[in-house]
Amino acid sequence: MKNKFYDYCDVMPMENLKEMIEKKAALMPQMTAFVYPCETGEMKKTYLDLKEDVDAFGAWMYSKKIKDKHVAIVGENSYEWLIVYLATVNGGNAAVAIDKGLPEEEIASLAKMGDVDVAFISGTYYEKNKKVAKKCYNLKDFDDFLSEGRKLLKDGAEEFLNYEIDNEKTATILFTSGTSGVSKGVELTNHNIAYEIVHTSMLFEPKGGVLAVLPFHHAFGLVVGILMVINYGQPIYINKSLKYVKKNMEEFGPQTMFLVPLFVEFFHKQIWSEIGKRGATKAFKGLMKSTDIMLKAGIDVRKKTYGTIQKVFGGNLEYIICGGAALDPMYVKEFRSWGIEILNGYGATECSPCTAVNRPYFRKDGSVGHLVPGIEVKTTEDGEIAFKGELVMKGYYKNPEATADALIDGWYHTGDLGYVDEDNFIYLTGRKKNLIILSNGENISPEELEQDIARDSAVKEVLVYDEAGKIVAEVFPEEDHLGNTAYFEKLKNKVNKGRPLYKQITRIKLRDEEFIKNATMKIVRYKNIPK
Structure with missing residues (x-):
């Protein structure tokens, strides 16, 4: 199929x-909704199971007077986490999702910021966080709560079942990652989330199982990686820990995965490292050129040629939807050569979150995707991307000043710099707040330099910033290049070659530990740049 516009996917309203x-x-009661590891091996839940579990947990919550409350959920990805979330939202409460990996005092601070009344905490994190709310429940008792709820329903408790959703009421409070400042609580209504699911699904539809690895407390991991897939009607395998990702891919064989760039970069380096160990790098690059030429001629031999690479991902992986941060187009092209299409997307928690995504047969390398149907996009006079539409947040919880700064005449101002082409594809050039403004008046986007440096196989992580009027690149190298100043001096000269003097890196600093990152594995600039 030619790379051009085609009809949107049919989506259940x-x-x-x-x-x-x-x-x-009602439509697919016996179809598998979730698969997840358990003590006895593997548990499967159908769509009917899902509804019955949500209803039972919701009935139990109502019996405990958890109505019209702010309910925190703290814990690792799990089926239990999702049942608590859905029962909370479907009962008219507001779910406050908090990153379980944060320090205890920060979890307590976010719970206080979100006016949390009740908290559900997984057994692993319960003891450390059992005072974040007036009433805290340990999710190790989940089965008991569910059992009590089922009994209540059997005895005629119908209040939860009969609750009518107010679509304009706040359903979820998600905290922004805070890569450049203090976190804010983003209020998303029932309508925001439903609109996002329906309209973003019009751009892409998985045709098989999905492995869920992104954290549920993050908008991309929850709304796109879980709720949208439920609406598609495809089975979801829940990964409970990143150390089991490889094992889960092999066992489940997903057709689609929703990932952030760090995962893509990691898999890419692992693949090339294995090829390098065999001394086959040059030959493999030649093979890729040959199969790319054949593909352009309509002959697709990728599955047969790169079966060993595809086997790493379970053998069935066709699509990776990548979002949450910028991704170098080089990764898109190389994964495509191996028979896996990376569809780059874009959004923000404040937009529920997805606002654009490339499509299987209508895509542009280097872009962050085609605009989600039904919403508007524009660039401001200073080049900032802004969105307007029914998926834009209600506001920041109890923060009218921040809301007024971000929402201007209904337009959400992203803080990202970029442009929109004639086909409504969005391109990003940098981050407004990250711009390095030199004394000569020149503006430099650090992301441009970071992308070029990160392409080198010796670089694990990089951060570019201004230090006393000079451009500095701080690098966390791969293990075999730790402390190798001579190598990175050569890399600096290579990156600087052909660049205007004002865009050249003055110095490369080497570090021996990873940068501080947030839940979606973005480097948190304000915590890493020297004061």
Whole structure:
């Protein structure tokens, strides 16, 4: 199929998550919704199971007077986490999702910021966080809560079942990652989330199972990686820990994965490292050129030629939807050569989160995707990308000043610099707040330099910033290049070659530990740049 516009995917309409769960249970009751590891091996849950579990947990919550409350969820990715979330939202409460990996005092601070009344905490994190709310429940008792809820329903408790969703009410509070400042609580309504699911799904539809690895407390991991897939009606395998990702891919064989760039970069380096160990780098690059030429001629031999690479991902992987941070187009092209299409996307928590994504047969390398149908995009006079539409947040919780700064006449100002082409594909050039402004008045986007440096196989992580009027690149090298100043001096000269003097890196600093990162593995600039 030619790379051009084609009709949007047919998507099941719905107004809120309660309606979505009810429709799925009615239309495909015995189809698998979730698969996840358990003590006895593997547990499968159908769409009917999902609805019945949500209803039972919701009935139990109502019996405990958890109505019209702010409910925190703290814990690792799990089926239990999702049931608590769906029962909370479908019962008219607001779910406050908090990163379990944060320090205890920060979890407590976010709970206080979100006016949390009740908290559900996984067994692993319960003891450390059992005072974040007036009432805290340990999710190790999940089965008991569910059992009590089922009994309540059997005895005629119908209040939860009969609750009518107010689509304009806050359903979820998600905290921004805070890569350049203090976190804020993003309020998303039932309608925001439903609109996002329906309209973003019009651009892409998986045709098989999905492995969920991104954290559920993050908008991309929850709304796109879970809720959207439920609406598609495809099975989801829940990865409970990143150390099991490789094992889960081999066992489940996903057709689609939703990832952030760090995963893509890691897999890419691992693949080339294995090829390098065999002394086959040059030959393999030649092979890739040959199969690329054949593909352009309509002959696709990628599955047969690169079966060993595809086997790493379970043998069935066709698509990686990548978002959360910028991704070098080089990765897109090389994964395509191996028979795996990376569809780059873009968004923000404040937009529920997805606003653009490349499509399987309508894509542009270097772009962050085609605009989600039904919303508007523009660039401001100073080149900032802004969005308007029904997926834009209600505001920042109890923070009218920050809300007024971000929402201007209904337009959400992203802080990202870029442009939109004639086909409504969005391109990013940098981050407004990250711009390095030199004394000669020149503006430099550090992301441009970081991308060029990160392409080198010896670089694991890099951060570019201004230090006393000079451009500095701080690098965390791969293990076999730690402390190798001579190598990185040569790399600096290579990156600087052909650049205007004002865009050249003055110095490369080497570090011996990773940068501080947030939940989606973005480097947190303000915590890493020397004061």
